[in-house]
Amino acid sequence: MRDFLNKPVNNGLLNELDDYFSVPTTLHRNAMTLSHHVKLHKDFWGFTLWNEKDVGYLSPTHIIEQNHRLLEENYNDLINGLNTTVRPTKFESLTNVILLQGIKESIDRDIGAVSSVLNWNSLGSSSTAESESQTDLQSPFTDAAYARKVFSTAGSRTRVNQTMKLGMLWDISSFDASPRTIRESGVHWGLTGTTNCHARVVSTDFIITTGDLFVVQINELQENGTL
DSSP states (O other), X not given: OOOOTTOSXXXXXXXXXHHHHTHXXXXXXXXXXXOTTOEEEEEEXXXXXXXXXXXXXXOGGGHHHHHHHHHHHHHHHHHHTOOOSOOOSEEXXXXXXXXXXXXHHHXXXXXXXXXXXXXXXXXXXXXXXXXXXXXXXXXXXXXXXXXXXXXXXXXXXXXEXXXXXXXXXXXXXXXXXXXXXXXXXXXXXXXXXXXXXXXXXXXXXXXXXXXXXXXXXXXXXXXXXXX
């Protein structure tokens, strides 16, 4: 369990943030060794748990920018030995595979065969490793208060250069009881259904309770080779 709250020196958080922020540079470095006929695709996620009393109000529709700013402030603090901003309770940098059905759906969208959009975020409790053959979360929550949340209205969607960014803010009001242990998340092209999951990722335990703000951010980066 990587728990970062109130630790003045935190190499664990620094390593996670360094991994998260270095992905574009690393992918570009790899692309320089490949033909420009090859396109690289990298998915990297960030799970962040904040205490609302520490961080204050976060706007769901601006969650990508606000969460990014806070994480950058933490990264700068830890690199330079400073203490200028609030620390997350927990942060984890994650990678996943795009599901085979997600790859096919993306192609169908590109050729106009379907009009689907990647617009829903889900959470669940399974730690089963990701597999390309999966079609949904392994254990999505079944609480009466829970439903997949819509990025375009309850969260944030944007493109920055060649990166698609999707962000969602969750709190305990989305569940029937407190606490809830989150271990998986997904991106979907439908509010319901078990065969419209684009990507799934698994984390260590994120325990959300009253007063916690849980941020899911998905970044899909594409880059051509350069040789």
